[in-house]
Every structure is written in C-alpha cells, then in structure tokens.
Amino acid sequence: MSSGTDLESDWSSLSADVMVTGSLSLTNSTGPMACRPPYDEGRLPLVLLYSAVLMVGLPANLLTVYLTWLQVSRKNVLGVYLWSLSLCDLTYLCTLPLWTRYVSAGHSWPWSSAACKLTGYIFFNNMYISIFLLCCISCDRYVAVVYSVESRGLRRQRLATLIAVAIVLLVAVGHVPVFTMREGDAAEGDRRCFEPSQSGATVTGFNYARFAVGFLVPLLVLLGTNCGIMVNVRRSTGLRREQKVRVCWLAVAVVLLFLVCFAPYHVILLVRAVMFHFPQLEDGTCLFERTMYTPYTISLGLSTVNSAINPILYVLSSDNIRKELSRGLLRVPKGLRG
Template identity: 25%
Template structure:
C-alpha cells in the first residue's frame, strides 16, 4: 500500500497479471515435480542417507507452500479481493515464509554435509548419522518458525477492505522494515555466506586432489550449478527488491517520493513471482541428491520401449489367432466329397 502522493497507475496491472501467471506455472510444475519426487523418496525410505533427510524436508516445505497457491491465484485473478478471511490470509503468508527460509536452511545443511564429506572425510566418518540429520532438520523447522512468527502480528488486512497484504499495512511499514532487515540477515545472508564458504573450499579441494572420484566431482559441480540457479533467480533478487520496496514505503510515509520507487516496485513484483519458483526448481535437488531417482529416470525410456514391445507382441498374437480362426472357419465350410 502506497502513500497517495506516490502511487503509480500500473501497480495493479503488474500484480493482477504477472503474479497469478507465475503462481499458476509454479503450482503445476511444482506440484507434479515434488509429488513425484517425494513418492520415490518414500518408496526408498529404508535407503535414505544423511543428506536425503534434508532433501525430504525440503520437499515437505515445498508441498506445504504449494497448497496455498490456489488461494493466492484466486486473490490476484479477481483483482486482489481476498474472500478467505483474515486468519487464513496470515496462514498463507506464513507458509510462504516458512517455505522460503526452510528451503534456504536445508540447502545450507546439504552444502555443509557435502563440504564435510569431501574436505574432512576421515574426521567425519561415523559422525554424520541419520539421527543427527533428523535432529538438525527439526532444529531448522523450529528456528524458521520462530523467525517467522513475528510476521503474524503485523496487520495483513485492513478494516473495510478485502486485501491480503504480502508485508503489512502502510502505517506499519517503517517497523516492518526493521524486522525485515533482521530477518534477511539471519535467514538469508548468513546461510548464503556459509554456502559460499563451503563451496569455495570444496572447489579448491576438488582442484588440488586427484584422489577424489570423478563421479563425486561431477555431483558437486551439478549441485553448485543448482545453487547458483536458485539464488540468482529466486532468492537474491527477492531480498534486494523486497527491502528496497519497504524502504521506499517508509519514505512514502514521510511524504518523500523517490525517483526509483516505480522501478523498485516493478522489480519487487517480478521477484515475488520468481521466488515462488523455488518450489518448482527444488525438485532438481531430488534428481541430483538421490541416485535411485536418477536411475529411475534413466530406466524410463527402456520401460517405455518394453511397453511398446508388449503391445506389439499382443497385437501380433491377436492377429495370428484371428487368422487361424478364419482359416479354420473356411475349412469347416468347404463341402467334402461325400456330402450331398
């Protein structure tokens, strides 16, 4: 919500057209990818390793957020008219924050485990247990929940309107900016620095050591590429434009209209759509971290070929049986020499 003196005409156009389109794409791709990946993970539950515990929790956080997207799609498709009540509005926004920062947290855990396994394999042998992985996962959920709870106490709706604010009302913008800066530091900047430190050291070790298996090097490079994709497309633009937009609103509250406000708001709306794509891109982590899923994908063409072969064999057998029946029928209708 902007100050009346700082409103631009195309704000509603950006929100009502861009966001629902990106939400729709994310819901379709994300729901199919996460449901399929989680199904294969649960089928191999007994074989789950330490890192795969984090992958499973990553998928659960994605699914939790994806269930809220249809309500947001309705909200923006109808011109920002929230019809589901104030409590559910806060729940929807809470699930978004929970998914966002749990995703970053679990990606950080995966990076740290990969770092320890490559750089300190002997020292960490026997210490990276499933029990500890589960305990760390629970800790991530608790920390992110505690970090996100204050957001619930900021007003998300306004009396006499049917809005569901992504941040808070205009009157609380300056307070929300302070909270957001702390939130960004603890939930995004610190994990990003940890990931950069881990993979920076891993890159040095992979270049210097010739004893590391080629497959392990390839997995590390692929996972690094996924991290770069997620952070450059989803996380970094969102946090930059998110805080700049809040800062602009805080200035607007003082009746100060900055020249870059319109561009920042446009960038913020685009980044809001892109950050939700993390639920559609995170299944790439499933493919990289779980070997049985990769092998399952590789076997799909072979399974399809076998299916076609069975269909062809069945068709050939059916034609052969039909031809035999026709020949038998023709022979039964041919009169014999002793017939009248």
C-alpha cells in the same frame, strides 16, 4: 543460519513487531490515494509464473517426497534434508492456486481473513525453511566430500533430523504472530493479503534482519561450502572427469539458483529499509514505493521458482536417488513407458 539463542529471540521479537505493524497501508502518510500501489501492473506475468511453477513443481515434489523417503528409510543422512525440503516445497505449492486467484482478481482476497493468514504463514515459513535447509544440504555435502573419512562418525541421521526439526520449529514459531494481524479484512472496499507496507522503525529493523540472517549469511555459507567442494573435487585423483564436471556444475547451479530466486526480493527489502532513513524525501519515498511495487511482487514470485527447481537440481543429482528412479522405471510396463 541462526547463531544462538539471542539471535532466535531477536528473530521472534522482530517477527512479532513486524506482523503487528505490517498491515499499515501505503496511504497512511501521504493521502488516501497518493501512494496507492499499481495493483494491476505485472498481473499477467505473475499469474503465468505461479501457474508454471505449480505445473512443474507439484509432480516433481510428489515424486521426490517418495524417493527421498526411501533414502531416509535406508539411513541416508542427506536424504533427511532432501525429504524435508521436498515436503516443505510441496506444502507451499498447494497454496499457489490461492495466490494465483488473488493476483488475477487485482490483488483482492476473495476468501476469509483466516485463509489469508494461513496462506501467508505457509509462504513465509517455506521461504526461510527452504533457505536454511539449502544451507544444511551444502554443509552436509561439503563435510562428506572434504572430510569423507573424518565425517563417518559425525554425519548421523539422528543429528540431521534434529537440525531439520529445529529449523522448522524456529521459523514456524517466529511467524506465529501472522495470525494476530488484520490481513484479509475488508479495507476501502477491497481485501488485501500481505501487501508491502509503509515502513516504520520496527519494520525497517525486521527488513535488515531478514536481509542479513535470511539472505546474506546463507549466501556466504553456500559460497564457502560449494567453493570448497569444487576445489577439493578438482584435486581429487579418484574421480573421473565427468564426475568432477557434474559435481562442479551442481555447486555453481546451487549458488546461481539461490541468487536468482532470493536476491531480488531481499535486495528490495534492503533498499526499502535504507529509504526509511531519509524522511525528508517524502515525495521521493512515495514515488519509490509506487515504482517498486511491481518489481517487488515479481521478486516475491521468483522465490517460488525455487520450489520447482529444487527436486531437479538436488534430488535428481543424487546418485542413490537416480538409481532408485531407474529401478522404479524398469518396473513400469513397457506399454506405459511408451
């Protein structure tokens, strides 16, 4: 996660620069049609992916927003991060019908430019708020497991609330320049909404920053904390075998989910950034952009899977929330439970 005010200011300035330059078309440097992305490729898989994520994620997050709020009201520290994550995911999922309509129409935005900017703003905010909150959850679990006695005075709900608010504000302010862009405006007869652009020096620098700060550092945090949790749990003599297996499974699943959802997108960003340093390969760069367009859009879609799996992976793995859910089900009339 962020390491200080210098990093925060760098993130904000890089965001401003990339948003100003990010709407440049792939057709700028090599002719009007030479680098036109294959908008129709991968359309069906992406529509199916968005639809599946919406059907699973919407009811799951609605339920977990309520369950985690109950934990927050009972002064549960981890509940603050889980509630923030569920609310963030729920907000993003509400934009999926717009993205699905956009993709199914051949990447032609049918609504206003303002709607495009707002949708993109919510998407990019969700991605990085989710990533940083996932780090907070893993760090909190690590402290609670490894330093269970010492952490009693450190793990406070007020501190967790301040951290969650700081993350949301940092990411939200960093992406405000989205609203200064010309995304969603008519260009060449079509309205495009946040399509990948031809990389310039500023965009390349921003891609490096997103890979390092938004992916690599969080990945190292998740690896370190979850490995520490597994080592400590295996040494514990106060846990039953099934409890140890469940905790270790959750630790492995957290890292795997992060890699599946966010690694493809950020690796493609890194490769595109590296390609910028080889301007002599102009034809190769054009071919690369055309070839990587479909994997890029699919990788962007994969990042949405995180919003559907988070409630299942985190919330239902919490003993307190599972008990809360069980008590709620017991209150449901037998006829409704089938």
